[in-house]
Amino acid sequence: MNKIEQALLEKISNLHKIPAGAVNIRSNGEVVKRTSTSEIEIVPKNDKSGIDVFVKPNVVGKSVHIPVLITVGGFDDVVYNDFYIAENCDVTIVAGCGIHNSTCNTSTHNGIHCFHVSKNSKVKYFESHVGEGEGSGDKILNPITKIYLESGSQMLMETIQIEGVSSSIRKTFASLKDNAKLSISEKLLTTDFQTAKTQFDVNLLGENSSVEVKSRSVAKNYSMQEFKSNIVGKNQCFGHVECDGIVLDEARIISTPKIDAVDNNASLIHEAAIGKIAGEELTKLMTLGLTKQQAEEMIIQGFLMG
Amino acid sequence: MLKLENVSYVVEENGKNKTILDNINLDFDDKKLYVITGPNGSGKSTLVKIIIGIETPTTGNIVFNGISLDGLEINERANLGISYAFQQPVKFKGLKVRDLLDCATGKKNDFASLCHYLSVVGLCARDYVDRPVDDKLSGGELKRIELAMVLCRESKLNIFDEPEAGIDLWSFDNLTKIFKSLSNSTNIIVSHQKKILEIADEIILLKNGKIEKVGSYYQMLPYIQNTQCEKLRGDHE
Numbered sequence: 001m002n003k004i005e006q007a008l009l010e011k012i013s014n015l016h017k018i019p020a021g022a023v024n025i026r027s028n029g030e031v032v033k034r035t036s037t038s039e040i041e042i043v044p045k046n047d048k049s050g051i052d053v054f055v056k057p058n059v060v061g062k063s064v065h066i067p068v069l070i071t072v073g074g075f076d077d078v079v080y081n082d083f084y085i086a087e088n089c090d091v092t093i094v095a096g097c098g099i100h101n102s103t104c105n106t107s108t109h110n111g112i113h114c115f116h117v118s119k120n121s122k123v124k125y126f127e128s129h130v131g132e133g134e135g136s137g138d139k140i141l142n143p144i145t146k147i148y149l150e151s152g153s154q155m156l157m158e159t160i161q162i163e164g165v166s167s168s169i170r171k172t173f174a175s176l177k178d179n180a181k182l183s184i185s186e187k188l189l190t191t192d193f194q195t196a197k198t199q200f201d202v203n204l205l206g207e208n209s210s211v212e213v214k215s216r217s218v219a220k221n222y223s224m225q226e227f228k229s230n231i232v233g234k235n236q237c238f239g240h241v242e243c244d245g246i247v248l249d250e251a252r253i254i255s256t257p258k259i260d261a262v263d264n265n266a267s268l269i270h271e272a273a274i275g276k277i278a279g280e281e282l283t284k285l286m287t288l289g290l291t292k293q294q295a296e297e298m299i300i301q302g303f304l305m306g
Numbered sequence: 307m308l309k310l311e312n313v314s315y316v317v318e319e320n321g322k323n324k325t326i327l328d329n330i331n332l333d334f335d336d337k338k339l340y341v342i343t344g345p346n347g348s349g350k351s352t353l354v355k356i357i358i359g360i361e362t363p364t365t366g367n368i369v370f371n372g373i374s375l376d377g378l379e380i381n382e383r384a385n386l387g388i389s390y391a392f393q394q395p396v397k398f399k400g401l402k403v404r405d406l407l408d409c410a411t412g413k414k415n416d417f418a419s420l421c422h423y424l425s426v427v428g429l430c431a432r433d434y435v436d437r438p439v440d441d442k443l444s445g446g447e448l449k450r451i452e453l454a455m456v457l458c459r460e461s462k463l464n465i466f467d468e469p470e471a472g473i474d475l476w477s478f479d480n481l482t483k484i485f486k487s488l489s490n491s492t493n494i495i496v497s498h499q500k501k502i503l504e505i506a507d508e509i510i511l512l513k514n515g516k517i518e519k520v521g522s523y524y525q526m527l528p529y530i531q532n533t534q535c536e537k538l539r540g541d542h543e
Contacts, residue, residue: 287358287389288381288409288459289409299400302398302402303407305400
């Protein structure tokens with residue numbers, strides 16, 4: 001990997017070097033490195049671009065890294081990655097895409113990830129999206145995540161996109177069986193004229209299934225964000241969606257909640273708050289010695305990372 | 307160390323001018339403890355907000371250690387050595403107790419230092435440093451963290467706006483002990499609590515935006531009793 005690729009890799013996966021264990025690194029549509037282990041097998045797809053990742057039963061404390069890097073302009077990448085997690089596992093999957101575009105042509109990455117989590121397994125999934133490069137070409141990321149949680153399984157999904165991405169449409173679908181638990185955390189910062197759309201569709205099919213969606217976003221300058229969530233409760237279940245947005249300058253955030261208790265034993269909650277930084281928060285930090293701008297930065301940093 | 311010269315604060319209400327503070331002249335000496343008291347609406351909180359710079363006086367000037375505060379931002383005043391504890395502590399989404407104490411001291415504190423700052427206000431650092439300063443904390447906890455944020459700055463001038471309000475199970479005596487111990491700084495406390503009035507070097511009684519009287523606790527007792535403070539004082543006795 002060259003220096004740009006290494007820097008991007010570090011940003012999206014917090015990796016300083018290629019990690020041990022199961023790894024699939026894709027750069028400009030080509031596989032840079034693919035390593036399977038005795039417990040986690042990575043197999044390329046025959047019919048389309050992408051991989052199948054098989055985690056064997058009872059695998060605990062292992063990780064899979066599958067970063068995607070794009071360092072050229074005018075590149076349109078589509079990849080299909082499927083994850084099959086067998087029963088009684090506890091694994092961490094680190095994905096994400098970094099685009100470094102120094103050209104005036106648009107580069108796009110469409111990552112379609114599908115998780116099949118078997119009974120009583122736990123998955124932690126981290127996804128980071130980064131756009132950079134001095135070129136005027138757009139950096140577009142459109143991730144789609146499909147999650148199928150079998151009885152008693154759990155998934156924690158953390159998705160983060162901080163500046164740099166010109167446009168993103170993030171779609172997440174989930175279906176949960178009995179006692180399955182899904183927790184999603186989204187952190188988003190848009191600037192300039194960037195747009196970011198997010199849609200969460202969750203079907204709570206099983207008894208005592210639960211979902212928690214927490215979205216924190218900051219929109220600056222003239223950027224625009226749209227948050228949509230649709231939680232459907234078809235059993236005795238629990239769903240909680242929290243969408244918190246800070247708008248600065250001329251930016252705009254639109255939040256559209258939908259909760260549908262098909263079964264009247266479903267308990268579904270949606271909370272949304274969008275607004276400027278509260279004046280008293282700025283004042284408080286200024287009484288501690290920060291300038292207004294420093295106070296604003298600290299509040300945003302805490303809001304997104306806290 | 308702090309001088310208020312002809313400070314007035316007038317607001318427009320329903321098309322008419324309303325005087326909140328009327329020609330206030332005060333001299334605060336170094337390392338003394340002052341309590342500003344008076345009935346509700348007498349202008350106590352506005353007066354201290356003018357000192358820190360949250361409100362701008364309509365007329366008048368404030369001089370702090372020989373420097374005019376006229377035109378200085380809140381943070382510039384803070385960096386000159388003025389600290390201010392809010393009456394209603396501010397809540398943040400995401401910022402932790404540790405972040406705010408680091409910000410207050412202007413440095414990254416180690417655990418031992420954080421422990422020291424929080425133990426002064428009766429909180430165990432282990433339980434609090436990584437907690438967000440949000441509405442999951444009780445009013446009393448927020449108030450104590452607010453107090454810790456001021457104390458850890460070791461400023462020349464500390465201003466506390468009704469520090470006793472909302473203090474929870476932590477005893478009131480601890481609060482007065484803290485104020486008594488602050489002998490290296492000048493302290494201005496807005497309060498109508500008898501126990502706090504008792505420890506003041508000087509009490510400033512405000513009424514209808516004017517200074518009614520300034521003096522020691524015993525000098526001021528008859529005047530305080532003649533105001534609405536009597537009722538407020540009685541609430542806590």
